[in-house]
Amino acid sequence: MNKINQFIKNFGWPRIIISIFLISLFIIGPFFGIPTDMSLNDVFVRFGMNSILVLSMVPMIQSGCGLNFGIPVGLVAGLIGAVMSLEFKLTGSAGIFTAFLIAIIIAAVFGYFYGKLLNRVKGDEMIIATYVGFSFIFFMNMMWIVLPFKNPSSVQGFKGTGLRVTISVQEYWYHVISDFLKIKITEHFIFPTGMFIFFALMSLIVWAFFRTKTGTAVTAVGSNAEYARAAGIDVDKMRIISVIFSTILAAIGIIVYQQSFGFIQTFNAPLSFVFPSVAAVLLGGASVNKASIGNVIIGTILFQGILTMTPSVINSAISIDVSEVIRIIVSNGMIVYALTRKGR
Amino acid sequence: MEGNIILKFENVGKQFDGNRVLKDVSFTLKKGEILGLVGENGAGKSTLMNILFGINVIQETGGYEGNVYFDGKKVVFKSPFEALNSGIGMVHQEFSLIPGFTAAENILLNTEKTKPNIISKIFGKRLETIDEKEMRKSAQKGIETLGVDIDSDTLISEMPVGHKQFVEIAREIDREKVKLLILDEPTAVLTESEAEILLKAIRNLANSGVGIIFISHRLNEIISVCDKLVVLRDGAVVVERSVGGVEIKQIAEWMVGRSVEGEKNFHSKIQDISNDKDIILDVKNLWVDMPGEIVRDVSFKVRRGEIFGIGGLTGQGKLGIPNGIMGLFPSGGEIIFNDKNLPLNNTYNSLKSGLAFVSEDRRGVGLLLDEPIDMNIAFNAMQVHDKFVKKFLGGFIKWCDNRAIRECAKKYIKELDIKCTSAKQKARQLSGGNQQKVCLAKAFALEPTLLFVSEPTRGIDVGAKKLVLDALRGYNEKNNTTIVMISSELEELRAICNRIAIVSEGEIVGILSAKAPIADFGLLMSGIDKLEEEGEDNE
Ligand SMILES: Nc1ncnc2c1ncn2[C@@H]1O[C@H](COP(=O)(O)OP(=O)(O)OP(=O)(O)O)[C@@H](O)[C@H]1O
Ligand SMILES: [Mg+2]
Numbered sequence: 001m002n003k004i005n006q007f008i009k010n011f012g013w014p015r016i017i018i019s020i021f022l023i024s025l026f027i028i029g030p031f032f033g034i035p036t037d038m039s040l041n042d043v044f045v046r047f048g049m050n051s052i053l054v055l056s057m058v059p060m061i062q063s064g065c066g067l068n069f070g071i072p073v074g075l076v077a078g079l080i081g082a083v084m085s086l087e088f089k090l091t092g093s094a095g096i097f098t099a100f101l102i103a104i105i106i107a108a109v110f111g112y113f114y115g116k117l118l119n120r121v122k123g124d125e126m127i128i129a130t131y132v133g134f135s136f137i138f139f140m141n142m143m144w145i146v147l148p149f150k151n152p153s154s155v156q157g158f159k160g161t162g163l164r165v166t167i168s169v170q171e172y173w174y175h176v177i178s179d180f181l182k183i184k185i186t187e188h189f190i191f192p193t194g195m196f197i198f199f200a201l202m203s204l205i206v207w208a209f210f211r212t213k214t215g216t217a218v219t220a221v222g223s224n225a226e227y228a229r230a231a232g233i234d235v236d237k238m239r240i241i242s243v244i245f246s247t248i249l250a251a252i253g254i255i256v257y258q259q260s261f262g263f264i265q266t267f268n269a270p271l272s273f274v275f276p277s278v279a280a281v282l283l284g285g286a287s288v289n290k291a292s293i294g295n296v297i298i299g300t301i302l303f304q305g306i307l308t309m310t311p312s313v314i315n316s317a318i319s320i321d322v323s324e325v326i327r328i329i330v331s332n333g334m335i336v337y338a339l340t341r342k343g344r
Numbered sequence: 345m346e347g348n349i350i351l352k353f354e355n356v357g358k359q360f361d362g363n364r365v366l367k368d369v370s371f372t373l374k375k376g377e378i379l380g381l382v383g384e385n386g387a388g389k390s391t392l393m394n395i396l397f398g399i400n401v402i403q404e405t406g407g408y409e410g411n412v413y414f415d416g417k418k419v420v421f422k423s424p425f426e427a428l429n430s431g432i433g434m435v436h437q438e439f440s441l442i443p444g445f446t447a448a449e450n451i452l453l454n455t456e457k458t459k460p461n462i463i464s465k466i467f468g469k470r471l472e473t474i475d476e477k478e479m480r481k482s483a484q485k486g487i488e489t490l491g492v493d494i495d496s497d498t499l500i501s502e503m504p505v506g507h508k509q510f511v512e513i514a515r516e517i518d519r520e521k522v523k524l525l526i527l528d529e530p531t532a533v534l535t536e537s538e539a540e541i542l543l544k545a546i547r548n549l550a551n552s553g554v555g556i557i558f559i560s561h562r563l564n565e566i567i568s569v570c571d572k573l574v575v576l577r578d579g580a581v582v583v584e585r586s587v588g589g590v591e592i593k594q595i596a597e598w599m600v601g602r603s604v605e606g607e608k609n610f611h612s613k614i615q616d617i618s619n620d621k622d623i624i625l626d627v628k629n630l631w632v633d634m635p636g637e638i639v640r641d642v643s644f645k646v647r648r649g650e651i652f653g654i655g656g657l658t659g660q661g662k663l664g665i666p667n668g669i670m671g672l673f674p675s676g677g678e679i680i681f682n683d684k685n686l687p688l689n690n691t692y693n694s695l696k697s698g699l700a701f702v703s704e705d706r707r708g709v710g711l712l713l714d715e716p717i718d719m720n721i722a723f724n725a726m727q728v729h730d731k732f733v734k735k736f737l738g739g740f741i742k743w744c745d746n747r748a749i750r751e752c753a754k755k756y757i758k759e760l761d762i763k764c765t766s767a768k769q770k771a772r773q774l775s776g777g778n779q780q781k782v783c784l785a786k787a788f789a790l791e792p793t794l795l796f797v798s799e800p801t802r803g804i805d806v807g808a809k810k811l812v813l814d815a816l817r818g819y820n821e822k823n824n825t826t827i828v829m830i831s832s833e834l835e836e837l838r839a840i841c842n843r844i845a846i847v848s849e850g851e852i853v854g855i856l857s858a859k860a861p862i863a864d865f866g867l868l869m870s871g872i873d874k875l876e877e878e879g880e881d882n883e
Binding site for chain 1: 712
């Protein structure tokens with residue numbers, strides 16, 4: 001009994017309720033003709049696609065920079081990496097690794113300046129980050145048109161210049177990670193082992209980072225900047241490191257997303273990742289200044305689970321296609337819930 | 345008789361996750377009475393008061409056992425607001441002021457003086473206009489009742505700790521219908537003379553019929569101001585009696601449960617360092633812009649191996665000196681440390697060159713409250729001297745050596761007798777005195793050549809005080825570490841220092857030998873008599 005109470009206390013009622021809701025969706029799904037294996041497949045694939053984006057929240061939260069509403073900065077770096085690798089016409093793992101490499105370098109540069117900016121607005125990071133995200137996307141909207149991309153699959157067919165809104169990676173590195181060691185469990189359920197291994201690898205890097213000297217310094221800056229300063233730590237530098245780290249993770253995360261999805265989405269697309277990533281980490285139990293990998297895993301499963309299951313179950317139940325409406329209601333509802341709930 | 349009783353604890357008990365900290369506590373308090381609550385660090389004093397005041401942690405950790413009766417009724421306060429509304433005021437051991445507000449605003453928080461306006465006449469009192477002029481006047485009055493000189497328009501964040509303490513007390517006294525006032529170590533940050541002012545104010549308050557619970561580790565204060573004494577040992581009441589005829593030594597023995605030796609045997613051990621041949625720290629014309637503790641122009645020399653004391657009243661600048669040298673506040677001047685020029689405003693460099701600092705602001709600067717004890721202790725040493733790290737890839741990766749960190753923490757937990765469940769306990773969960781010990785351990789782990797300690801025994805009980813002072817002294821002797829100790833307690837400075845400098849109005853008004861008569865120190869502190877380096881001739 002005591003053990004159960006302890007568990008409830010640690011896990012928290014909101015998460016328990018959401019988990020119960022998610023499980024009940026799985027149970028009633030088959031009655032409306034939704035095969036369980038298909039549902040499971042969707043949830044696992046979506047977890048693999050989104051988890052690294054959610055993970056990218058952790059370093060900045062830990063350093064006290066708050067929730068990374070400026071995640072588009074990293075996403076854009078990822079997009080640049082991806083289209084560049086297409087420019088070189090590289091396919092398969094060579095292609096995706098080139099994409100990663102370019103994205104990481106660009107994300108590091110972007111992250112540095114983004115971090116510098118956030119250091120000037122201590123206390124208001126989240127608001128400023130939101131502005132940065134938006135304005136950066138609008139700036140890039142112009143750049144996507146102007147930059148001299150050549151690959152016919154990337155540029156707009158009729159003009160021959162300017163990027164398309166969606167670029168297929170089918171012929172380049174589609175499912176390179178997803179299909180690595182994939183396990184076909186049933187007809188509709190193919191376990192994307194590669195994405196899980198990749199997520200585990202990224203988590204391991206984050207985990208290990210916070211166990212190094214620099215990592216503990218970053219954590220100290222986040223929990224008590226005065227303490228860190230009195231220990232002779234360069235607070236601004238640690239914050240910049242965390243922002244660079246977050247930005248790089250976001251850049252990697254979006255490429256993983258693209259290889260699974262099959263398309264590179266340019267222009268305004270990155271904006272649609274902001275709130276879901278923030279909401280997922282909060283839902284997982286993180287607060288504005290403390291987050292763990294456990295929070296990331298739980299939050300992503302719950303958020304993506306509800307997001308995939310609710311529309312399909314309700315759709316089949318009433319046989320009218322309202323999935324988009326439901327999706328918007330559910331995702332925004334959860335975001336509002338997650339944002340309003342008091343940080344621990 | 346019954347009607348006169350304002351507060352009654354009946355078999356109150358409390359445990360945190362199976363760790364019992366209070367058992368079967370029962371005692372009563374009458375109106376107009378001052379009850380001195382004493383006990384060792386971690387005896388459960390603050391916890392008991394938190395129960396009475398309805399602090400949230402108590403509920404969150406599973407509530408408490410037994411009954412509390414206040415003003416004749418059984419009460420279970422679910423939040424401090426309920427307690428406040430029924431007439432209980434509490435001054436916390438750790439400050440609960442809002443840094444961005446002025447003193448006046450803090451004092452009158454939630455009891456704002458309001459003027460009725462049209463809207464409020466219709467919709468009720470909550471919408472009345474705040475009467476700022478009235479507020480300021482009332483706040484100033486509150487501060488003046490205490491007999492101190494603080495401008496009520498100053499922001500809390502810019503005040504020295506001592507002033508914060510007075511503001512906090514003024515806030516509680518100001519509430520009109522207060523029937524019971526809890527003071528958890530209100531004098532810990534004050535000098536003796538300031539504490540005296542406070543004690544007088546408390547006495548007056550009691551005379552007007554308010555019941556007061558007064559917690560302090562300065563037992564002479566208990567004896568001079570209290571009517572009644574309650575001693576807690578390991579969470580149980582061991583003595584409940586009137587104060588009349590009790591001696592300090594007796595109280596101390598009740599607290600620890602065995603006989604204690606006198607404190608006075610410090611003096612004999614003091615090393616003889618009586619000339620300026622070997623100077624380790626030479627401070628010339630130092631100024632420090634630390635709000636509330638401004639240092640204007642300070643010069644002094646510290647001899648290698650000595651324990652150098654700095655005393656003075658709150659707000660005069662004694663705290664600014666170490667904070668400035670350590671680069672925590674903007675400063676200027678010239679510092680020669682170990683024959684090398686020490687650049688100012690560079691904390692890392694100060695630490696790296698062998699200085700260490702135990703800050704007086706333990707929760708603000710001293711601790712990572714949500715991290716375990718071992719990390720708190722090891723952190724500085726790890727960051728500054730690369731201790732407790734394993735290097736990989738030629739030093740590119742510096743991995744925390746958790747085992748070494750834990751070992752080091754265990755050593756200090758034992759040496760300083762830190763009361764905790766394990767080295768992994770969060771610093772937040774420690775009692776005030778034990779948090780202070782963690783701060784000391786953090787500085788020791790740096791193995792400094794020169795150690796600044798600011799208010800090292802604040803909030804530490806009599807037994808542990810000796811332990812801490814002994815630890816400082818022992819550290820000084822064993823490693824020949826020079827120590828500069830800043831303290832509000834003259835007695836403690838005189839007990840272990842070789843020489844003591846007194847700071848007034850941002851300048852050093854005199855340096856005396858610790859053996860100088862106490863009256864001389866008094867004169868210096870009050871600023872009447874400006875002596876110049878008289879201590880030098882004394883020796
Ligand atoms: N939130 C908490 N969780 C777990 N243990 C706690 C918590 N708060 C206090 N304790 C433990 O309860 C015991 C009593 O602490 P308390 O703060 O009441 O001591 P105290 O008598 O006020 O000591 P001090 O003189 O040092 O202030 C300590 O051992 C402390 O570690
Ligand atoms: Mg206490």
